[in-house]
Amino acid sequence: EAGVAQSPRYKIIEKRQSVAFWCNPISGHATLYWYQQILGQGPKLLIQFQNNGVVDDSQLPKDRFSAERLKGVDSTLKIQPAKLEDSAVYLCASNLRAQSGEKLFFGSGTQLSVL
Amino acid sequence: AQTVTQSQPEMSVQEAETVTLSCTYDTSESNYYLFWYKQPPSRQMILVIRQEAYKQQNATENRFSVNFQKAAKSFSLKISDSQLGDTAMYFCAFMKHSAGNQFYFGTGTSLTVIP
Numbered sequence: 011e012a013g014v015a016q017s018p019r020y021k022i023i024e025k026r027q028s029v030a031f032w033c034n035p036i037s038g039h040a041t042l043y044w045y046q047q048i049l050g051q052g053p054k055l056l057i058q059f060q061n062n063g064v065v066d067d068s069q070l071p072k073d074r075f076s077a078e079r080l081k082g083v084d085s086t087l088k089i090q091p092a093k094l095e096d097s098a099v100y101l102c103a104s105n106l107r108a109q110s111g112e113k114l115f116f117g118s119g120t121q122l123s124v125l
Numbered sequence: 126a127q128t129v130t131q132s133q134p135e136m137s138v139q140e141a142e143t144v145t146l147s148c149t150y151d152t153s154e155s156n157y158y159l160f161w162y163k164q165p166p167s168r169q170m171i172l173v174i175r176q177e178a179y180k181q182q183n184a185t186e187n188r189f190s191v192n193f194q195k196a197a198k199s200f201s202l203k204i205s206d207s208q209l210g211d212t213a214m215y216f217c218a219f220m221k222h223s224a225g226n227q228f229y230f231g232t233g234t235s236l237t238v239i240p
Binding site for chain 2: 054099113114121
């Protein structure tokens with residue numbers, strides 16, 4: 011089966027610019043997650059979707075980050091304007107259901123460098 | 126809130142030897158799941174092993190096994206017969222057993238297998 015697709019793989023921008031990341035989860039997976047992974051740290055949840063609804067966005071910096079999952083399939087994460095501290099790998103993950111302890115399937119991530 | 130702690134930032138092991146990676150967690154939940162994920166330089170997060178908290182028997186997957194101590198809130202990963210391909214970052218993760226709950230990750234342990 012196809013895995014979680016993410017694009018772009020790398021992105022370099024200057025501070026105060028905007029950037030968008032795209033994620034296509036595994037077909038049929040209702041739950042989609044965006045994680046931020048700063049170098050040397052573990053992934054930190056930014057936002058979790060169940061179908062097209064937001065389950066948890068408590069750690070999303072809403073003054074600059076936004077995410078949507080129209081139609082409950084693909085998702086886009088946007089940063090506007092970017093700051094130096096946003097430099098990180100942004101990982102998208104999905105699973106069939108949030109409960110029942112099902113494992114997450116991860117994409118390869120987008121590495122963002124903010125100069 | 127749930128926290129996951131990995132106290133070993135870096136470890137190394139000789140090829141064919143055995144190594145144990147430590148993980149502790151803090152939760153007031155009684156039903157939950159624990160995971161070990163591997164992240165090689167490609168950034169792709171790969172599930173290594175999964176443990177349900179209600180199961181007393183330790184999970185095993187080929188060369189990988191865990192020592193799950195629920196009372197001590199400890200979940201260590203043992204890698205037997207280490208191979209060069211095991212070189213990667215290893216993340217311990219926790220998930221509550223209820224709807225709409227996210228994964229919490231530790232800070233990771235960088236494992237190097239020495240030829």
